[in-house]
Structure formats: C-alpha cells, structure tokens
Amino acid sequence: MNAPATFPDSRIPRPDGTLPQRLVVVGNGMAGCRAVEEILARDPARYAITIFGAEPRVNYNRIMLSPVLAGEKTFDEIVINDAAWYADNGITLLSGDAVVAIDRAAKTVIAASGRVEAYDLLLLATGSDPFIIPVPGKDLAGMVTFRDLDDVDKMVRAADSGGSAVVIGGGLLGLEAAHGLSLRGMKVTVIHLMPTLMERQLDEAAGWLLKAELEARGQSILTGADTAEIIGKDGHVSAVRLKDGRVIDADIVVMAVGIRPATALAKQAGLEVGRGILVDDHMVTSDPAVLAVGECVEHRGTCYGLVAPLWDMCRALADHATGAPTGYEGSVTATKLKVSGIEVFSAGDFSGGDGCEDIVMRDAARGLYKRVVVKGDRLIGAVLYGDTADGAWYFDLLRKSVDVSDIREALIFGQAFASGGGALLDPNSAVAALSDDAEICGCNGVSKGKVVSCIARGAHSIDAVRAGCKASASCGSCTGLVESLLAVTLGDQFAGERGARTVCKCTSFTHDDVRRLILEKHLKAIPAVMQALHWSTPDGCASCRPALNYYLVCAWPGEYDDDQQSRFVNERMHANIQKDGTYSVVPRMWGGLTNPRELRAIADVVEKYNAPMVKVTGGQRLDIFGIRKEDLPAVWADLNAAGMVSGHAYGKSLRTVKTCVGSEWCRFGTQDSTGLGVQIEHMTWGSWMPHKFKIAVSGCPRNCAEATIKDFGIICVDSGYELHVGGNGGIKVRVTDLLGKVATEAEAMALCAAFIQLYREQAWYLERTAPWIERVGLEHVKAGLFDDPGAIAALAARFAHSQSFMQDDPWAKRAAGADADLHQHLAEVRPLELAPMELVR
Amino acid sequence: MIGDWLDIGPVSQISPGNARTMPVRGGREVAIFHTLNNEFYALVNACPHKGGPLSQGIVHGTVVACPLHNWNISLKTGEALGEDKGCVPTIPLRIDAGRIYLLRSAVIAPAPAG
Numbered sequence: 023m024n025a026p027a028t029f030p031d032s033r034i035p036r037p038d039g040t041l042p043q044r045l046v047v048v049g050n051g052m053a054g055c056r057a058v059e060e061i062l063a064r065d066p067a068r069y070a071i072t073i074f075g076a077e078p079r080v081n082y083n084r085i086m087l088s089p090v091l092a093g094e095k096t097f098d099e100i101v102i103n104d105a106a107w108y109a110d111n112g113i114t115l116l117s118g119d120a121v122v123a124i125d126r127a128a129k130t131v132i133a134a135s136g137r138v139e140a141y142d143l144l145l146l147a148t149g150s151d152p153f154i155i156p157v158p159g160k161d162l163a164g165m166v167t168f169r170d171l172d173d174v175d176k177m178v179r180a181a182d183s184g185g186s187a188v189v190i191g192g193g194l195l196g197l198e199a200a201h202g203l204s205l206r207g208m209k210v211t212v213i214h215l216m217p218t219l220m221e222r223q224l225d226e227a228a229g230w231l232l233k234a235e236l237e238a239r240g241q242s243i244l245t246g247a248d249t250a251e252i253i254g255k256d257g258h259v260s261a262v263r264l265k266d267g268r269v270i271d272a273d274i275v276v277m278a279v280g281i282r283p284a285t286a287l288a289k290q291a292g293l294e295v296g297r298g299i300l301v302d303d304h305m306v307t308s309d310p311a312v313l314a315v316g317e318c319v320e321h322r323g324t325c326y327g328l329v330a331p332l333w334d335m336c337r338a339l340a341d342h343a344t345g346a347p348t349g350y351e352g353s354v355t356a357t358k359l360k361v362s363g364i365e366v367f368s369a370g371d372f373s374g375g376d377g378c379e380d381i382v383m384r385d386a387a388r389g390l391y392k393r394v395v396v397k398g399d400r401l402i403g404a405v406l407y408g409d410t411a412d413g414a415w416y417f418d419l420l421r422k423s424v425d426v427s428d429i430r431e432a433l434i435f436g437q438a439f440a441s442g443g444g445a446l447l448d449p450n451s452a453v454a455a456l457s458d459d460a461e462i463c464g465c466n467g468v469s470k471g472k473v474v475s476c477i478a479r480g481a482h483s484i485d486a487v488r489a490g491c492k493a494s495a496s497c498g499s500c501t502g503l504v505e506s507l508l509a510v511t512l513g514d515q516f517a518g519e520r521g522a523r524t525v526c527k528c529t530s531f532t533h534d535d536v537r538r539l540i541l542e543k544h545l546k547a548i549p550a551v552m553q554a555l556h557w558s559t560p561d562g563c564a565s566c567r568p569a570l571n572y573y574l575v576c577a578w579p580g581e582y583d584d585d586q587q588s589r590f591v592n593e594r595m596h597a598n599i600q601k602d603g604t605y606s607v608v609p610r611m612w613g614g615l616t617n618p619r620e621l622r623a624i625a626d627v628v629e630k631y632n633a634p635m636v637k638v639t640g641g642q643r644l645d646i647f648g649i650r651k652e653d654l655p656a657v658w659a660d661l662n663a664a665g666m667v668s669g670h671a672y673g674k675s676l677r678t679v680k681t682c683v684g685s686e687w688c689r690f691g692t693q694d695s696t697g698l699g700v701q702i703e704h705m706t707w708g709s710w711m712p713h714k715f716k717i718a719v720s721g722c723p724r725n726c727a728e729a730t731i732k733d734f735g736i737i738c739v740d741s742g743y744e745l746h747v748g749g750n751g752g753i754k755v756r757v758t759d760l761l762g763k764v765a766t767e768a769e770a771m772a773l774c775a776a777f778i779q780l781y782r783e784q785a786w787y788l789e790r791t792a793p794w795i796e797r798v799g800l801e802h803v804k805a806g807l808f809d810d811p812g813a814i815a816a817l818a819a820r821f822a823h824s825q826s827f828m829q830d831d832p833w834a835k836r837a838a839g840a841d842a843d844l845h846q847h848l849a850e851v852r853p854l855e856l857a858p859m860e861l862v863r
Numbered sequence: 864m865i866g867d868w869l870d871i872g873p874v875s876q877i878s879p880g881n882a883r884t885m886p887v888r889g890g891r892e893v894a895i896f897h898t899l900n901n902e903f904y905a906l907v908n909a910c911p912h913k914g915g916p917l918s919q920g921i922v923h924g925t926v927v928a929c930p931l932h933n934w935n936i937s938l939k940t941g942e943a944l945g946e947d948k949g950c951v952p953t954i955p956l957r958i959d960a961g962r963i964y965l966l967r968s969a970v971i972a973p974a975p976a977g
C-alpha cells in the first residue's frame with residue numbers, strides 16, 4: 023500500500039452556506055450506483071458523493087455480460103452510467119481503486135492507491151465473489167470465473183483459438199457461460215454435481231428438458247459429476263478429472279459453482295456479518311453511519327443473487343438516507359435463463375406438498391412444460407419451460423398474493439385465456455373455445471370439427487372415436503383432448519371414465535399405451551416419458567415411477583440408466599425389509615443345491631452378525647434374518663467369498679428354480695430335473711420382470727417340486743418335457759396351463775426364455791403370469807410363441823441380450839463399496855449429560 | 864443462533880430422491896430427506912403406523928411412501944395423508960452455504976409436528 027494521502031475537502035457549499043454531507047460508496051456495481059441514482063432522484067444536493075470501484079471502468083449492467091460473451095452485445099451497449107453521468111451529478115469516481123480498509127472511529131476509508139477519504143455516511147455495495155471449489159489445479163492459468171468484464175475478455179480470447187471448454191457448474195451462470203463459449207465455436211462440456219441442471223430454480227421435469235435441449239445443441243452435459251482435479255500442462259489447464267475417473271480435455275475451465283457475499287472489508291472493520299453483512303430494513307449495518315446494499319448483504323436471514331431485490335433495497339435505502347424512511351421487507355424472486363432460443367422461467371415455491379395443488383400442462387410436440395402450484399386461493403410457485411410468455415403474469419399474481427380462485431381452472435392456460443372468459447373456466451371450455459379447424463390429432467391430421475361430427479354420429483367413447491375418425495388412434499397423446507371433446511359434446515352422457523385401467527392417477531394412459539409409446543417414441547428416461555405422455559404431476563408417484571422404471575429397463579437393455587430412486591426399498595437395498603426395519607438376506611442356492619462351503623459361510627455370517635434366525639424357505643434355500651442395513655455390505659462380502667450371489671428374494675425378478683432329485687437318484691425320475699433346474703436358474707437369474715417369477719422342474723408327474731403352481735413349470739416324462747405356465751400358489755391359487763411338450767432340454771430352455779421375454783415385454787407392472795394369462799388368454803400367449811416360426815428364437819435372443827447386462831451380482835458391487843451412502847448413517851448424535859451435544863461422523 | 868443448530872454436513876451427502884439416517888443415543892433415529900425438487904426435510908425415522916423406517920421409502924413430491932405398508936407421509940408436516948391417520952414428529956432443518964443444520968433441541972426431543 024502507498025502512503026496514506028488525504029485530499030483537501032472539495033465540497034461545494036449549499037446555497038444556505040452549509041456543507042453537504044460526505045457519502046462514500048464502496049462498489050461501483052449495480053446496487054451501488056442504483057442507490058446513488060435513487061438518492062439523487064430524491065435530494066440531489068444532500069450529499070457530496072465519492073464512489074470507489076475496484077473495476078477500472080464505469081458502471082455497467084452485469085447481467086448483460088452473458089449476451090456480451092455470446093457476441094450479441096458489445097460492452098458499450100451495456101453501460102448504464104457513462105463518464106458524463108458522474109460528472110453531471112458531481113460524483114467523484116475512483117475506478118480501478120479498491121478500498122482496502124475502513125477506519126470507523128476516524129470515519130475514513132483507505133484505498134489500495136493509498137487514498138484516504140473521509141465520510142459522514144458510508145455505503146458498502148461490494149457485491150459477491152465467485153466461489154472456487156478447493157480442488158488441485160484451481161490456480162492454473164486458463165481457470166476463469168464469470169463475474170466481470172475481465173472474465174469475459176479472458177473467455178473471448180480463449181475462444182478465439184478454439185478448442186474445448188469445461189464449465190464447472192450447471193446453474194444459471196454456468197449455462198450462460200457454456201452457451202456463449204459454444205456460440206463462439208468451442209466444444210463445451212458442462213460438469214454439474216447435482217442430477218438435474220439448475221436444480222435450485224427448476225424441478226426435475228424442466229431440468230431434464232433443458233438438458234435434452236442443450237445436448238441437442240451439441241454441448242455435453244455431465245450431471246451427477248464431481249470434479250476431482252484440474253490437470254495442468256506447463257502451468258496451464260489441460261483437462262479436468264472427475265471423481266469417477268473420467269478425464270475431459272480443456273483449453274479453458276470456467277468455474278461457476280456459486281457466489282459468496284463479499285464481506286471481507288466489513289468483517290475487518292468489525293461490522294456484524296453473518297453470511298452477508300447484516301442489515302436492518304433500512305439497509306443500516308450494525309454501525310448507524312454505515313449502510314450496505316446489494317448481494318453483499320444479509321437481510322432477515324436471506325442473501326440474494328439476483329438484481330430485482332436490489333432495486334427494492336435501493337429504494338428503501340434512499341428513503342432512509344434522505345430522511346423519509348419506509349423500509350424493505352424482503353423480496354420474492356423469479357429466474358429466467360438468458361440463453362437464446364431456450365425459454366425457462368421459475369418463481370416462488372414449487373416444492374408442492376400438503377395443501378398445495380400442482381397443475382401441470384405438457385405439450386410434447388411443442389416442447390412445453392408448465393407447472394403452477396396453488397395453495398388455498400393463492401398461486402405460490404411456477405415453473406415454465408418452452409414458453410415463458412406468462413411468466414411475468416404468474417410472478418405478479420404470486421408477488422401480490424392475488425386470490426386466484428375464480429380463474430383457478432384456467433390458470434395453467436395463461437393470462438390471455440384465464441382473463442379472456444371471465445366466468446368460471448375449465449379445461450373443457452378451453453377445448454370448446456377452439457375453432458372447428460383446430461388440429462386435435464397431429465398424427466392423423468384430424469380437426470376438431472371432424473372429431474365433433476364423429477361423436478355426433480354416435481361415437482360415444484374414446485375407442486369409438488378412434489375407430490370412427492382415427493383421432494387419438496396413433497400415438498395417443500391427444501387422448502385428453504378427445505376426452506374433453508366427448509365431455510363438451512355429450513355433456514352428462516359421457517361417463518368420462520376410460521374403459522382400460524390407467525397406470526395411476528398421474529396419467530390417462532394405460533400400461534399398454536405407455537409400453538408401446540416408449541418404444542415408438544424412443545423414450546429413454548422417466549422424465550422423457552412423463553413429458554411425452556403429458557403426465558399430470560411433476561415427478562410422478564410411488565405407483566408410476568417403479569412401473570416406468572421397469573418398462574424402460576425392459577425396453578432399452580444396456581442403454582437405460584436404472585433409476586434407483588424409483589425402486590421399492592427391497593430392490594434398492596437388495597434385501598427384504600422386515601417389520602423392525604432390519605433386513606433378511608437370501609443367497610442363491612442354484613436349483614436348491616448347496617455344499618459345505620456355502621453352508622459354512624452362512625453359519626459364519628449368522629454367528630458373526632448375531633442374526634437372530636436362519637430359516638429354510640419355501641423356495642429351497644436359506645434365509646438369514648435380522649441384518650442391519652449397515653452390516654449388509656459386509657454380510658454380502660462374506661457370502662460372495664464363498665461363491666454365493668444374491669437370491670433376489672426381494673425383486674420383481676426371477677426368484678427361485680425349485681427342483682426335485684430327478685433321475686440322478688430318485689427311483690421314479692425320468693430326466694435330470696435337478697441339472698435342468700440349475701441350468702435354467704443360471705440362464706434366468708438377475709432378470710427384472712413385471713412381477714416376481716418362479717420356476718420349478720419336477721422329475722416325474724408326481725411333481726415333488728410343485729411345478730404346476732409356478733410361473734413356469736417343467737414336468738419331466740419319459741419322452742421329454744411338459745411345459746406349464748401361469749401357475750400361482752399365493753393369495754389366489756391357480757394351476758398352470760399346459761403350453762406344450764418338447765423332446766430336449768435345449769428346446770425346454772429356449773421356450774422358457776421366450777415365454778419369460780414375452781411376459782417381460784407384454785405384462786403390466788405388478789401383474790404376475792397368472793393374472794396376465796387370465797387377462798390376455800392362453801391363446802394369445804401361444805400365438806405370440808408359435809404363430810411365427812421364428813418367434814421363439816427371436817424372443818429368446820432378446821432375453822439373452824437383456825441378460826448380458828443384468829447378470830452381475832448386485833451384492834458384489836455393494837460389497838465393493840458402491841452406493842455406500844444407502845447403508846451408512848449420515849452421523850450419530852450422542853447427547854452427553856453435561857457437555858454440549860456431540861456429533862460423530 | 865448457530866449454536867442452536869447442529870451441523871450435519873454438506874448437502875451433497877444425500878442424493879436427490881434419497882434419505883439418510885442419523886441415530887440419536889437415548890433419542891429416536893432421525894431421517895433426513897432430499898427430494899427430487901432439491902429440498903431437505905428431517906423427520907423421526909418411524910412411520911406413525913407401525914414404526915416403519917421412512918428413510919427407506921420412495922420419495923415423490925414432498926411425500927414419502929412408507930416401505931412397510933405404503934402409507935404416504937408428508938415430509939413437511941409428518942402427517943399421514945389420505946385415509947390414514949397419524950403423525951410423526953418433524954425436525955426443523957435449514958440449509959446454509961451448502962450445509963445441513965438441524966435444530967438441536969428438536970433432535971433430542973422431537974417436537975410434536977404442527
């Protein structure tokens with residue numbers, strides 16, 4: 023620091039001879055200058071104003087740095103106050119000179135240049151500092167943040183030489199940086215820690231749409247990705263390594279993971295600081311002579327990162343500083359993403375929950391997702407993707423807490439519609455309001471007029487309309503519209519209920535529709551299905567999520583990323599939950615066979631983990647009870663060591679293959695039922711199914727393995743193998759149907775695989791083979807297997823393909839440490855009697 | 864204020880749609896949830912029905928479906944939704960600078976929800 027230099031008092035006396043008070047502003051940014059503008063508007067002569075700015079330039083619109091980076095604007099176009107403004111208002115601007123200390127006793131500030139400036143009133147508007155995650159390599163050349171014009175210059179220069187950019191952080195700033203760099207020709211990868219983009223502003227559905235769009239534009243978006251290290255070469259960044267080992271080349275790395283209020287100066291001056299500089303409703307800090315405003319403050323427990331609240335703060339500040347205090351009460355904020363061609367808006371609270379109603383509208387063809395959350399008579403939150411025209415209107419309703427009960431039903435259709443009718447509107451009247459030539463069914467080009475006349479001619483159900491004019495007969499995504507037309511045209515005559523059972527209350531589609539459309543429309547993720555099929559809830563429910571997850575697992579083997587959060591606890595933990603919250607563990611015993619090594623391993627586990635009970639199950643294997651979730655990985659490691667894998671006693675999957683002793687030992691045995699059972703279990707284990715699936719092989723018609731109450735049962739006879747399907751021993755006992763008879767083990771295995779695949783591809787989730795066959799008929803199953811001579815081979819091949827991805831032991835992965843967080847406690851609290859509560863991690 | 868809040872670590876420890884547990888000696892185990900909407904809630908880890916471990920249920924919206932008999936429990940109030948009646952204590956939680964804090968007094972003696 024240079025030697026302190028004090029400057030002579032240059033204040034111009036007022037007409038009455040008094041000297042104006044000295045206002046010193048630290049921070050020449052958006053809030054600092056706006057506060058000055060507000061004060062000048064109220065009382066231009068009150069203060070002699072000096073502004074210090076660390077940046078070597080005049081005041082500009084920081085939020086427009088994104089369009090500058092994208093090449094859509096120049097710096098000159100985003101200047102808010104040029105040099106003339108400072109001069110005209112008698113403001114001394116000391117730009118490029120940061121304040122480094124405040125002496126509150128002497129009421130002076132000291133700048134880096136050594137300049138000392140006295141104040142009567144001090145205003146801190148220091149904004150925020152970008153947060154840098156403390157990873158190795160963070161200080162290499164080529165690392166930039168995104169906060170001021172210098173950062174933009176660095177990025178533009180890097181982009182001029184092309185190459186790849188990695189942006190760490192998939193929030194608003196990160197995505198705007200990625201967009202700009204990508205427009206400037208760089209190959210961009212965004213690394214985001216959370217599973218969905220902009221998770222603080224968007225829900226899962228909108229975050230997913232955004233990701234899909236950015237990927238379509240050529241950016242690589244890696245979600246759930248944690249940065250381990252920035253790799254350097256000759257002192258310059260060259261790549262980023264993730265914790266999962268992936269390495270991504272980078273000529274420049276932009277760190278945009280968040281901001282921290284810039285409080286260092288205030289803290290050092292002894293002002294009260296929480297997360298930000300603490301201020302009251304008049305933006306006064308713990309020192310009455312010091313005010314603070316903008317991103318650097320914490321007001322009523324909140325720090326803001328958007329400009330709108332700053333404007334409100336500046337008004338209250340100026341009212342106070344000019345002697346007419348009003349007060350600031352906090353702000354509701356809304357977010358918009360400034361990426362050209364992508365419209366995203368969110369505001370308020372959209373977490374949903376009790377007393378809240380979610381109204382969701384999706385239009386897959388136009389890529390729209392709209393969700394408004396209503397609580398009582400008020401709108402409390404909104405998320406819009408694809409069309410944000412109504413964002414401002416929703417935001418207004420929200421901020422002003424307008425009673426929306428009159429327009430509730432029409433709210434989701436937007437302002438024009440909701441305020442158009444005036445009277446009570448509902449979705450049906452929205453459809454009624456459509457013109458006759460409005461297109462209802464895009465696939466078949468059917469207009470509203472055609473559908474209505476089809477209904478008038480006697481088509482009084484969805485199926486009748488489909489048959490009559492083809493509307494909703496293809497992809498089915500207009501089914502809701504057709505239903506509304508039926509309701510509008512027929513009034514009370516229309517029952518409203520569709521014949522077939524829908525997956526759940528989140529959708530009007532049936533299981534069959536969903537399965538078909540997943541394939542037709544190449545839907546490969548749960549949010550993709552929900553969007554394309556107009557789910558009426560933002561993220562589904564405990565019924566549809568597991569169903570969709572299974573349908574996707576079945577449709578896209580090897581491609582689909584299984585969604586663990588959509589699985590019931592047993593499938594997530596790979597063990598059966600018990601009434602006391604512990605788990606039971608059932609290792610596979612192939613065909614019911616075991617050996618001393620396995621039995622010893624089980625005995626050891628029972629003793630080592632104090633399992634209160636071990637039992638022979640009805641499925642010819644052993645069940646170990648009472649294992650705590652923390653101990654599961656260790657138990658599995660021990661069982662794995664003895665060569666045992668998961669028995670999937672918990673899964674909608676292959677359970678057991680029961681066998682009897684067969685020809686090897688039994689005096690009546692006709693074939694090697696034990697050996698065949700073991701082979702079948704090796705072929706089928708690990709596959710996910712609509713429901714659990716049990717197989718048995720009996721060596722003769724005495725049927726000791728109870729094959730005729732299994733999903734697939736084989737009864738060996740002298741001349742070969744009788745194949746039975748659709749048996750069930752559970753709540754409603756059903757004896758199998760005979761599917762046919764084959765001569766060889768190979769044929770029996772092929773038919774077993776083909777039957778399983780047919781069931782996997784066609785049954786509804788949670789439908790066992792017995793109710794499935796009752797519903798579709800044995801003839802349908804036979805037709806699927808036997809009508810086309812190539813069908814069995816094709817189905818069996820699809821099953822084998824799927825199995826090539828399924829047959830890895832989930833226990834082995836957990837034992838090796840995968841998903842450890844599902845098993846470990848987060849922490850443990852041990853309150854001590856006298857000492858404060860202790861936390862053990 | 865900070866003193867009344869127990870810092871239980873960074874938000875990244877719980878992936879969205881998941882919950883993790885925290886046993887309390889002499890008290891009742893706490894389940895901390897992270898919803899798909901990126902919100903956090905803490906409840907006593909025992910279903911009001913028959914004590915099922917709520918942390919192991921499927922989370923949808925701000926609701927968890929109990930893994931034992933599928934009651935739907937509100938993460939916001941701890942109340943059973945729909946036809947079912949019952950309530951589990953909630954623990955006030957706040958997020959600050961990426962870390963999760965639980966109200967100390969409520970962890971030791973969870974307040975009746977309301």
Ligand code: SRM
Pocket residue numbers: 598599600606608637638639640641642643645671677678714716731732749750751752753754790
């Ligand atoms: C352990 C076992 C009982 C035993 O000690 O023998 C058992 C235990 C359970 N059965 Fe079972 N079933 C067991 C064999 C059977 C059998 C017999 C068989 O497989 O030969 C049947 C009748 C055959 C059948 O499935 O058709 C059977 C029909 C059921 C049913 C009714 C299914 C139905 O379609 O109606 C249920 C309920 C369900 O799945 O929804 C059920 C559900 C259950 C659950 C998973 C209940 C639950 O959700 O917690 C029990 C888990 C206990 C645990 O933690 O391990 N269990 N269960 C048997 C495990 C076999 C194995 O090694 O995997």
Ligand SMILES: Cc1cc2nc3c(=O)[nH]c(=O)nc-3n(C[C@H](O)[C@H](O)[C@H](O)COP(=O)(O)OP(=O)(O)OC[C@H]3O[C@@H](n4cnc5c(N)ncnc54)[C@H](O)[C@@H]3O)c2cc1C
Pocket residue numbers: 048049050051052053054074075076077084085086087088119120121122147148149150168169170195198284287315316317318326327328329330332358360
């Ligand atoms: C790229 C980008 C895009 C954005 N987009 C949006 C958007 O779309 N919508 C939205 O609402 N918000 C957006 N924001 C956020 C918005 O810009 C900020 O909320 C706003 O600028 C905060 O104003 P401020 O005055 O508190 O801080 P700033 O504007 O950062 O001003 C603080 C100034 O103080 C200076 N300073 C700091 N310490 C000292 C010191 N000791 N001495 C002298 N000077 C100092 C800094 O150099 C800086 O110039 C965006 C931000 C960025 C970076």
Ligand code: SF4
Pocket residue numbers: none
């Ligand atoms: S018969 Fe009933 S009680 Fe016995 S294991 Fe099966 S589900 Fe449980």
Ligand code: FES
Pocket residue numbers: 910911912913914915929930931932933934
């Ligand atoms: S214990 Fe939770 S639903 Fe029964």
